[in-house]
Amino acid sequence: MGITNPQSGTNVEEIADGLYRINTPFIIPGDAGGFSFNQYLIVDDEPLLFHTGPRKMFSLVREALSSVIAPERLRHIAFSHVEADECGSLNEWLAVAPDAAPLCGTVAAMVSINDLADRAPVALADGESISLGRHTVRWIDTPHLPHAWECGFLMEERTRTLLCGDLFTQPGANLPALTTSDILGPSEAFRRSMDYFSHTRNADAMFERLAELDPTTLACMHGSAWSGDGAGLLRSLARSVRE
Structure with a gap:
């Protein structure tokens, strides 16, 4: 593991048993701090990739x-919602993995993926699970949390990773790759600067439902994954968004 491409800095680290974070740092012109894109690979009898990364990556x-x-x-090949960094290279992955299929929610399948993808998706209903083997x-x-009607998340139940x-x-x-330090402060400062949440009226109920899953690892798409009391952190985010 470690850096897999010295030019880009792309790297791989295992953050939970059989679950790997693939990370590519991204320097934004005029922004010294930069940004990053993460994908998550679950290695099992039926391996799963969550987020494809943009097509150009x-x-x-x-x-x-x-x-x-x-x-x-x-x-x-799974993703949360339809955006370039979530599923921009979906068809490229389907081309190199001939036995793979897109995995998404029913709304994403209906409004986008049945048309966009080169192979029919496996559409999961709310609360539906699928076995990968051990995981x-x-x-x-x-829906609309943080944005997009088709939005949803995957909970990996064996490692309690959201x-x-x-x-x-x-x-x-x-x-x-994985931290126990504060991610709420930096993430909320970033959110307030760009306001990319939809502020749906149902946010509190959805945050509470996620908290009740009691995750111990939060696999974030941008920045570090986080280890700790995921339920508590999700409830703290809900309060911050509400306020």
């Missing part, structure tokens, strides 16, 4: 994933 992510497993072993992932609908997409987005290009 496909070769970097494929190179990183190849340091863990052969890309053709993938069976599920099981459960789909949780979170693949939480754009929640807790942290700025910075070179953050540790």
Whole structure:
């Protein structure tokens, strides 16, 4: 593990048993702090990739994933909602993994993926789970939280890891793969500067439902993954968003 591409800084680290964070730092012109893009690989009998990365990062992510497993072993290409960094290289992954299918919520399948993807998706209903072997992932609908009607997250039940997409987005290009330090402060400062939450009226109920899953690892799409009392941190985020 470690850095897989010295030019880009793309790197891979295991953050939970059989669950790997693939990370590419990104320097934004005029912003000394930078940003980062994460994908998460669950290695099992039916390996799953959560987030594809943007299409233009496909070769970097494929190179990183190849340091863990052969890309053709993938069976599920999953994502939270339809955006370039979430599923921009979906068809490129389907091309290199001939036995894989998109894995998403029913709304994403209906409004986008049935048309956009080169292979029919596996559409999970709210609360529906699928076994990967030792690991099981459960789909949780979170419409408009933080944004997009089709938004949802996967809970990996064996490691109690919530693949939480754009929640807790942290700025910075070179953050540790996994931290126990504060991510709420940096992520909320970043959110307030860009206001990318939809502020849906149902946010409190959805945050509470996620908290009741009692995750111990939060696999964030941007910045560090986090280890600790995930339920408490999700409730703190709910209060901050409400206020």
